[in-house]
Amino acid sequence: MNVTGAIPIIDLANLKEVENIAEDPEWNSAGDQIRAGLGSVGFLYLTNHGIPENVVSQVFKQSSNFFGLPPGVKLKYKKNTQNENKLFDLDRHFGYQPPGMEKLHPDVSYEHKEIFDWLYGVGVYPDEDLPEFVPSIFELQLACKKLLKTFLRLLAIGLKLDDVDFFLKTCRNLQEPDKHRALNIFRLVHYPPVPEDQELPSGAVRCGEHSDFGFLTFLFQDDVGGLEVKNVNGEWVDATPIPGSVLVNTGDLTEFWTCGILPATPHRIIIPDDVDDARRRKARYSIVFFMGPDTDAVITPTEMSKRPHELERISKCDKEYSTDPVTAYDHMMKRVADIYR
Ligand SMILES: O=C(O)CCC(=O)C(=O)O
Numbered sequence: 001m002n003v004t005g006a007i008p009i010i011d012l013a014n015l016k017e018v019e020n021i022a023e024d025p026e027w028n029s030a031g032d033q034i035r036a037g038l039g040s041v042g043f044l045y046l047t048n049h050g051i052p053e054n055v056v057s058q059v060f061k062q063s064s065n066f067f068g069l070p071p072g073v074k075l076k077y078k079k080n081t082q083n084e085n086k087l088f089d090l091d092r093h094f095g096y097q098p099p100g101m102e103k104l105h106p107d108v109s110y111e112h113k114e115i116f117d118w119l120y121g122v123g124v125y126p127d128e129d130l131p132e133f134v135p136s137i138f139e140l141q142l143a144c145k146k147l148l149k150t151f152l153r154l155l156a157i158g159l160k161l162d163d164v165d166f167f168l169k170t171c172r173n174l175q176e177p178d179k180h181r182a183l184n185i186f187r188l189v190h191y192p193p194v195p196e197d198q199e200l201p202s203g204a205v206r207c208g209e210h211s212d213f214g215f216l217t218f219l220f221q222d223d224v225g226g227l228e229v230k231n232v233n234g235e236w237v238d239a240t241p242i243p244g245s246v247l248v249n250t251g252d253l254t255e256f257w258t259c260g261i262l263p264a265t266p267h268r269i270i271i272p273d274d275v276d277d278a279r280r281r282k283a284r285y286s287i288v289f290f291m292g293p294d295t296d297a298v299i300t301p302t303e304m305s306k307r308p309h310e311l312e313r314i315s316k317c318d319k320e321y322s323t324d325p326v327t328a329y330d331h332m333m334k335r336v337a338d339i340y341r
């Protein structure tokens with residue numbers, strides 16, 4: 001069943017930097033909507049979020065320029081996440097992934113998409129071929145991090161934590177990216193057009209069902225559509241593109257951290273059946289910012305989530321969550337190892 005219009009739209013226009021945000025009605029109202037939305041449908045749209053429209057459109061333009069380069073040029077930047085010992089190395093999580101390299105669901109044999117990942121402070125990038133590529137990404141990730149700081153405080157307020165800076169304290173990388181490593185990956189995705197002579201069956205999938213593995217994800221999509229989100233009742237909800245908005249969703253780390261209060265949201269990209277053929281065949285572009293706490297941040301579910309007002313909900317949860325502390329890095333590595341095996 002497809003449910004439309006079920007993803008909350010949270011307008012941040014009235015949020016002001018006031019002295020005591022924990023007592024401020026606007027911060028509380030937005031925090032409550034975030035808590036409710038992430039706990040039910042698992043995705044939110046943010047509007048009036050402060051990220052300038054032209055900063056986003058510049059990155060879409062550079063993304064289209066990059067993916068339009070000849071395959072041989074793109075392959076100069078091919079991702080290789082393995083170190084000399086053939087083990088996954090976070091510091092190599094950058095570069096180009098040609099179609100077929102990443103597979104997010106075992107039932108989808110081939111995902112027709114290509115990816116470029118950018119990682120702060122490391123990597124080899126197409127500076128010669130596209131001089132504006134990295135500067136445009138840099139600017140957008142800075143704007144995303146600014147929004148993230150606000151969002152992390154709203155989340156703490158929404159979860160009724162005593163300390164509004166609870167999450168910010170685990171993300172020192174936001175203030176000092178050169179001192180603290182984090183699992184922050186800035187990703188450009190291109191789902192190539194489907195040629196007219198190629199069969200395009202109903203229910204075609206561009207990106208298989210998966211949940212993100214980190215803490216929070218910001219997602220910008222073009223106007224093509226196809227993103228679907230599975231809510232807590234198991235219904236697929238359309239994440240229809242809303243111009244100028246940012247989508248936010250939770251990952252596996254959030255689910256673990258909150259003992260399931262905020263579950264990781266399954267999502268996928270399909271090719272919609274209910275639009276005309278030309279539109280179904282059109283390329284789709286998205287920009288995704290995966291955000292994690294500092295790699296050495298210790299995630300302790302009990303401290304954050306076993307709070308009196310949430311106990312009833314946690315006790316109803318049918319999944320068992322470990323309450324053993326783990327570093328953000330170790331949690332992430334378990335998931336990454338499954339994908340890049
Ligand atoms: O392309 C999109 O809109 C989403 C991609 C995605 O979910 C992912 O890369 O994790």
Ligand SMILES: [Fe+2]
Nearest residue numbers: 210211212267
């Ligand atoms: Fe995703």
